[in-house]
Amino acid sequence: MTHHILLVEDDPVVRDLVREFLQLEGYDVSVLHSGKGLKRRLQVERPTLVVLDIMMPEKDGISALKELRVAGDDIPVILLTARADVIDRVVGLELGADDYVAKPFDPRELLARIRTVLRRHGAIVPGAPENLPPYRFGRFEVNFSSRELLRDGERIMLRSGEFATLKIFVKHAMTVLSRAQLNEKLRGHGVTYRDRSLDVSIWRLRRLLENDPSEPRYVQTVWGQGYIFVPHGELGAAERFVQEHAVQTLQAH
CATH class of the missing domain: 3.40.50.2300 (Response regulator)
Incomplete structure (x- = not known):
């Protein structure tokens, strides 16, 4: 093409x-x-x-x-x-x-x-819509078939990159995703990712989802590791999740 x-x-x-x-x-x-x-x-x-x-x-x-x-x-x-x-x-x-x-x-x-x-x-942008049920968190609902994000029932305009990033977060809720993992899921394995598009998508998502983007509740940063999507929007959930996961890993060994 x-x-x-x-x-x-x-x-x-x-x-x-x-x-x-x-x-x-x-x-x-x-x-x-x-x-x-x-x-x-x-x-x-x-x-x-x-x-x-x-x-x-x-x-x-x-x-x-x-x-x-x-x-x-x-x-x-x-x-x-x-x-x-x-x-x-x-x-x-x-x-x-x-x-x-x-x-x-x-x-x-x-x-x-x-x-x-x-x-x-x-x-x-897939050739056919995905048959995934709507996903709700907080005041929001994600409709995968129509590629829409609703806040209190009102449609919010999302760019394709933002929707794709949110979709990945929703599918991997409460899982720490590194920048490399996010880029690989967005673009495919082995693709170079030196541009700012991921930063832009996360920045925009936070401006849409968060009451205070400087203190995000849904898309939280795990310092030195990446990002985590917290559906219940609890502040500090990222740190607690990482600590609990580290303890479980140590106990398993």
């Missing part, structure tokens, strides 16, 4: 360089010079992924991304940002960007990001 990339970039030098590079790597590439027509373009042409520059005339990338997400469009998006624009990067991630690349960048870095995002989306 040949993937189709839509590059939204107003700088003709960057646009031509990226287009030629990606085409040499086997991708179909189309271009758009402004974020103003992105939503309309996606109604007539459906790429696999959008590479979206933030700094553009008429409509900037942040506004274009927000318009897509408000409309419920979940297409993968990688932002191109100025290196100093930390606020734009944070806002972009909060709005639902899958990743970002800071300018100036090596086209090979962008290629690596594209491959990672496509691999992640391909791995977590």
Whole structure:
């Protein structure tokens, strides 16, 4: 399958360089010079992924991304940002960007990001819905068939990466999962995982699930080991679970 990339970039030098590079790597590439027509373009042409520059005339990338997400469009998006624009990067991630690349960048870095995002989306969007019953915890309910998260009956919009991460946590509740294990379950065995997508997914999940993301109850950190999903949301459960497991292991030996 040949993937189709839509590059939204107003700088003709960057646009031509990226287009030629990606085409040499086997991708179909189309271009758009402004974020103003992105939503309309996606109604007539459906790429696999959008590479979206933030700094553009008429409509900037942040506004274009927000318009897509408000409309419920979940297409993968990688932002191109100025290196100093930390606020734009944070806002972009909060709005639902899958990743970002800071300018100036090596086209090979962008290629690596594209491959990672496509691999992640391909791995977590199955061909048929899973016949798993809804899972309830706290105020939340996960519906695997419709790929929805409900809070007090109200649907919460989740990116594909967030849903996949939550699904893994739910399937392995009260089990410590290392970063390597989480990445392997998300992407498959033997895949390199040097990008920030796992951090982003966990960060977003905590902002959605936790009353206080700085003191998480559901997705707790086990320092030096990884993360643990605590369905009952008890603070300190991670530490107690690890201690009890260590005692049981010692007794078994």
